[in-house]
Amino acid sequence: MNFAKTARNEKSQLTGVSPNPAWEKLMGPHGFTKEHNMPRSHAFALYDQLVVDRAFGGRFENKYGWGDLARAGGNFNIWDVLVDKYPGEPHKAFKPGTAAAANPVCGELQDRRPILDWAYLGDPEPKAKWSRTSKVVDFVKDTKHSLNCIFCHDPHGAQPRIIRDGLIQALTRPEKDTLWHKDPKAGKVDVKELGQRGFTRKIAILDKYDSKLQCGQCHVEYNCNPGTDPTTGKPVTMSDQRTNHFPLKNVNDLAQHYRDLKFRDFKHAITGAMLWKAQHPDVEVYYGSVHDKEGVMCHTCHMPKEKDKKTGKTFTSHWQTSPKEYVKEACLGCHKTWSGEQAKYTVDSLKNRYQGKLRKSEYWLTRMIDKFEEAKNLGVDEATLNVVREKHYEAHVHWEFWTASTARTPHNPKLADESINKGMVISQDAIKILDDAMAKKRTLAVAAPAPAPAAAPK
Amino acid sequence: MNFAKTARNEKSQLTGVSPNPAWEKLMGPHGFTKEHNMPRSHAFALYDQLVVDRAFGGRFENKYGWGDLARAGGNFNIWDVLVDKYPGEPHKAFKPGTAAAANPVCGELQDRRPILDWAYLGDPEPKAKWSRTSKVVDFVKDTKHSLNCIFCHDPHGAQPRIIRDGLIQALTRPEKDTLWHKDPKAGKVDVKELGQRGFTRKIAILDKYDSKLQCGQCHVEYNCNPGTDPTTGKPVTMSDQRTNHFPLKNVNDLAQHYRDLKFRDFKHAITGAMLWKAQHPDVEVYYGSVHDKEGVMCHTCHMPKEKDKKTGKTFTSHWQTSPKEYVKEACLGCHKTWSGEQAKYTVDSLKNRYQGKLRKSEYWLTRMIDKFEEAKNLGVDEATLNVVREKHYEAHVHWEFWTASTARTPHNPKLADESINKGMVISQDAIKILDDAMAKKRTLAVAAPAPAPAAAPK
């Protein structure tokens, strides 16, 4: 257990990745404004998802109170420690400041048990116990703990595999447009269709370990919630396959991808722009980076080899946490001239630079939103406002992608740099459009009313 | 001396408890916007109160300069290190950026000496040397150092006691409405009226140690300054007993308490709402918490028992600082399955969560204030603005209470959660009222002037 990664550590703290007041203004009224925490160990993924204020409206509480945050180690059945305070009640927000935004597609909710009871993409099937449209409270009560061996290892043999259906769909879609399709060194993927239980399931066997795909079952941007079709304004409900969807694309292609998919997550509270909420696009950041080009994959640094002290045998660690915790194993094997201090120095330098860039990005997005509100109140026409709303969407993608990614820092500083700067330029363009429109409006306002008082005296 | 708690550590730093720009906007023009520091050891309480920019306008300085901040230990006569730079001058602000907001009721100013020269509640009495209306500069020159043994221990016997008059008044008021009155486990309080010196004084002997009352002589919300009667708009001066008043109530009852008392501390610079300034409502946070229900009191964790190394005798430590500094003695005696790391992890987790909640609360309060200013400038009617001012007061209580409390974190996370969220909802309600009023105003503005230019030409 890493005691430095505290539980329920709000990202919108001023020392956090997405500090307020920007976070609240930029993301309102999305559920993530209710509670949005720094991640801690994988072992807590399911537990944390059940207690977070935005997911189940305050329904689930720790039986032993807040003090149980100190439970060391994550190898536990969540139902040994959690209690449903509102049994029988529908899925809703029970307390002020909470939201009920969970659904069965959420990656964190998918543990070992439901996989055999879940058809491909979660389509509702008579013989499948669970689907995208299942009642999420019942669904989670059928889960026990977070991710499992079978996510990456086939239980019947030694083969590396992937099982997340949204990813398998992305890898097999006719457009062949994912980062994996464009990767010259990508391994082969053998998709197997299974139907023994009376409904289609799919798994994909890999010809070799490819952690970009294996970790990419969760550490990517994916869509896992209902939303809106921006071309019609109509809801996209959980019965639609778009609510379980993986783009697996570069940040520069994401805005267009969701335009083509006709999907947006939420409507911005102030501008009314139809916006996107990122998950954790980590693998997408990594594709094309210096490390990637050198053949390094996720497991190289996050699951370094180590020697068993007793037997002397080498094995693959499954720590799966920050390499900063074991720099020697993770960095110094390749960076042979470095000391551990030098490795950490590089990571911290990159982090400080990008935190700074994100704060700049937030300045320009925030100013654009403030100007929008002013322009709307001044009566600037809807056509102009719609142009700005689309710019808001694009600028937002180039910011939110990086606050959401847990891999933003040393994975691909060049891409981060380009993307965050691009977003700032888009915000600045939008501000200019608004300023020009308002200046015109104000000139007209001054010109028009002038004659009126003159006419009055008579 | 705890060297981690630096002197004059501004709370409105961005890493602080009440970061700017929110603090300045939310609290202006209250004196605490001049300087507002994280507390350090009890021993410095009086010294820090004399040099802080908001209290004596820059009158008192350290004889040895800023370097004397490094003086280790607090067992000193303040007049050995402080000098009055403006002797003979009236109590006022001598420098830009300072205020002269001290008065004889301030808890920090009351040390051992004046207690015998101070009538009950500080009422002016011919034979009492000092009163609420005394000149505060003269008064402080009659003090020497911070809190004393006699605050909690009767010098004539072994009895635990309390001496702070405002608290004694609260415990004996006919309404019987304090948290102590409602506490089923509360100890007995025997108030003794003393009058040997020709004026009434009161002390209260306790039947057993009750640190909720003993620490609650200072670590509570109390009123210790002049203000305004919100029903008449007239000043409440130091000659009024309301300037030495302890509510001792839950955060949810505070807004109403001060309504009933007809007292408010200051008028907000932007909205003009009559607002409250909290002291440090720590004991109020604690009543009803999980620890409280288990019979734990302030001293259990802040003054744990320890063994004298030489004699082997057990005694009560009087460190009175954060249990994080001595987790073993303070936490692990009860939390027997925890390690020290686990205890700290829990405290830090709670802290991170509440810091995040407070930043959200500030976002909504700030937006409400900005909207108010806009609405007022747009000519929204006073009736609507007054409704919002009262909501401002209520939302403010549910924020300021928690930034002011030094015990906000592990003492009662449930209450903090409920209260801060409640405040946010009130701010959001107020924003809706303002938005609706402004939308109506703007619609009328567009509708009304239209005919004018048309009429002009002829």
Place this chain on the structure above:
Amino acid sequence: MNFAKTARNEKSQLTGVSPNPAWEKLMGPHGFTKEHNMPRSHAFALYDQLVVDRAFGGRFENKYGWGDLARAGGNFNIWDVLVDKYPGEPHKAFKPGTAAAANPVCGELQDRRPILDWAYLGDPEPKAKWSRTSKVVDFVKDTKHSLNCIFCHDPHGAQPRIIRDGLIQALTRPEKDTLWHKDPKAGKVDVKELGQRGFTRKIAILDKYDSKLQCGQCHVEYNCNPGTDPTTGKPVTMSDQRTNHFPLKNVNDLAQHYRDLKFRDFKHAITGAMLWKAQHPDVEVYYGSVHDKEGVMCHTCHMPKEKDKKTGKTFTSHWQTSPKEYVKEACLGCHKTWSGEQAKYTVDSLKNRYQGKLRKSEYWLTRMIDKFEEAKNLGVDEATLNVVREKHYEAHVHWEFWTASTARTPHNPKLADESINKGMVISQDAIKILDDAMAKKRTLAVAAPAPAPAAAPK
């Protein structure tokens, strides 16, 4: 190498010295809003200046990628690690989010080589290879590393000296108005005019080591860029000597100094006020401080004496970094009653206080700028706006001076206090002017249009 001082550590991070959103709003559109880092060791001064986003538009990159940030030690030829990605291209911004704001006067660009090819003040001279107007990309390719022995030591003898021409000009100007001129303990300065190469050069031999002048060759406010003459609005180009200018004055005299010089660095994006960008006014902070009055100079604390372990000889360390890294040598020799912890405690206390004051200052400056934008949009007259612009300039000086100084904390807390508070009062005055002007405008607006609709019906 000090691994705690990371590379490219953005000052506008929320934990930084000049946090956003204030930094971006207060400094826009100045180049320092592109990238503005905490300084690291002297050895990196030149390298960091070449890669920073604001200086060369993204032209120079590290050959070995971001990872080379971890290169320990700074004793390297920058051209062994840097590469020009756009050879032959003009000096310009190559990437979004960058600027091309470097020129040959920048202190960091001046290493040993060019000094013999540079006439006094960088005036263009036929026989001098370089001048203020040289192409900066060519110029920097003729540099190798950061500051040098010859900055402070004459290579022909043992004499202490200074060579920075802007400083020599300040010390010899007829007004005799620098802090050095007013310093009763100032050493003598013997300016020697050299002309062997066919153009004038100057150096100044000191009668004794005077690190206030020697360090003051860089650690001062100086002007090193083109700007604008605020009296005419015309550009001041690099051909003008004002682009290589040292005021060497107290913060209270700076606004007037640049008024007299008829020079301003940039026009503020929102108010249009002509503003100043500080370099790093460290020596100016120090003059008149308690330490200065005691005869302590820069080298006393930043270059303390130490003993060679082998020979036992005492020598002057040339670490030139924060005394917090070697408190024993730097502080405890004089502060004999202190422990190292006490020394650090004092420094940290002062730092926390001033960080807080700066955050307050930013609140008031930001509010003033927001009010300005509102007033301008409301049609407040230019005469009023011009009064506010001049107040903006003055308030800005009393803030920017302190965020830019790397010596703000323990060097002169009294001056910092006075100056930052003075700036706040000026901002508040400006806000009052704007509020009054807007109130008047709004009253007229309500009064004027009233008759119009009445006139319409007929």
